Amino acid sequence: MGWAGGGSLRGRLVLAFVAVAVLAAVLIGVITLSLIRLLPERGLEQQLADQAQTVSDTVAGPRPARQLCALARVLRRGETEVYLLDADATPRRLPACPAPNRRGPLAPPPDAADLSAALAEGQVTTGTGGGLAWAVVPADRPVRRSGGAITPGDSPVLRSGGGVLLVHEVRRLGLSLLPVVAWRLLLATALAVAVAALAAWLLAGRLTAPLGRLVTAARRVGDGDLSTRVQVDGDGEVAEVASAFNDMAAGLERAQTEQRAFLASVGHELKTPLTTVQGYTEALLDGTVDDPADRRRSLLRVHAETIRLARLVQDLLDLARLGRGQFAVSAVDADVGAVLREAAAAAAERAARRQVTVTTRLDNNLHAHLDPGRLRQVLDNLLDNAARSSPSGRQVLVAARPLPGGGVEAAVVDQGPGIAAEDLPHAFDRGYLWSRYRGTREVGSGLGLAIVKALCDAMGVAIQAESGPGGGTAFRLILPPSRTAPADDRQRVGPTAPSELPTRPLR
Secondary structure, three states: OOOOOOOOHHHHHHHHHHHHHHHHHHHHHHHHHHHHHHHHHHHHHHHHHHHHHHHHHHHOOOOHHHHHHHHHHHHHHOOEEEEEEOOOOOEEOOOOOOOOOOOOOOOOOOOOOOHHHHHHOOOOEEEEEOOEEEEEEEEEEEEOOOOOOOOOOOOOOEEEEEEEEEEEEOOOOOHHHHHHHHHHHHHHHHHHHHHHHHHHHHHHHHHHHHHHHHHHHHHHHHOOOOOOOOOOOOOHHHHHHHHHHHHHHHHHHHHHHHHHHHHHHHHHHHHHHHHHHHHHHHHHHOOOOOOHHHHHHHHHHHHHHHHHHHHHHHHHHHHHHHOOOOOOOOOEEEEHHHHHHHHHHHHHHHHHOOOOEEEEEEOOOOEEEEOHHHHHHHHHHHHHHHHHHOOOOOEEEEEEEEOOOOOEEEEEEOOOOOOOHHHHHHOOOOOHHHHHHOOOOOOOOOOHHHHHHHHHHHHOOEEEEEEOOOOOEEEEEEEOEOOOOOHHHHHHOOOOOOOOOOOOOOO
């Protein structure tokens, strides 16, 4: 799989891991080479301190000459020079114990060391500097009566203050270890690089595999398959990207579905008034309506329907422009009875083609605070659904009554097969009833009740669907009270006799 933009992610990760491994190996090598010099020097100081103490004990012995020379020869074989210090800390070699095959000392006395101070401390003192490691220990050095250093055959007759100085040259100390350490460092570096490359390759594969699936899924979405989803797995960040992609794809799919539903709702909303206009114009054209009064009433209905069409078109344009399914409402105190009668009259003419009658049962004083045009839109949808659901010869009832506390209760009741109890909570979900009952009964586009619910929510109208055990469906609306009527009148509004508004769907 190729990746554009300066190489693949897998290759970059491998190079980055290898570079880090090489850098770490270089740093470790530098530190190791420093320790090759530092650690032996510190170990050598301790060794010289122990050896100096041994030499001091030998010098302080009863007959040190022979033992001292033997000890000096052993130390010189280890590249360590032995000096005796006078009381003023002046170093002197052992003239009777020269180093084999050498004329000069193996290591000179340290110039930078304060030997007098070292002697004054009264204990073993070590140090390094100038390429030398040294150790000083106080001791009583035996001398002859006539002065001068002792010889192997001499016997000391008095002792003088002084000490022992051991010196070892460390300029090249540890360099002999470099060949041994170097190839081990190279081997460790090669192994670290190999492990880093393998780890980077595996890690990159873990990272790029989900990304590869994302690329494939993104191309499928780009080709129009908005149902594409990717598996959410991998590490947290990669899984989060996959989840975000799925959310994006779901959002695009939902937007596409809403767009299609919007186009379907355009036809659904325009169908009812267009059907009404078509019926009246056909009646006017074929001469069915010849009475001047009837002709005027027909023209008034056609005019009213064209006004509704203009408003619906404007709403649809607003929805298309705003990209959301929200309807603007202009709520006023309105005569609900007039709106109900007008909607029932228009629905009765449409339902007559199905041999379904629309009757009304309306009380007086039906006033509420809402948008009359939007209420008419709600009623048209409900009445069309009721007429479609009711069998021939049955009736659809439009009923309303004022509520004691103000407002109006209205209902549209049919005598159809009804809605199952488990489906009632989803009655206003877009397309739910359409997909649930399309194979068993005549259904609409699946958008009407969803539009009804949106309009009722915009107006502050509560709507509820009920279905009886013997069939039939009732849609009940609770309309908000009028704002201009005095509170006393609102309390007194309502019939004196029990209301005849159906409490259950008709059978």
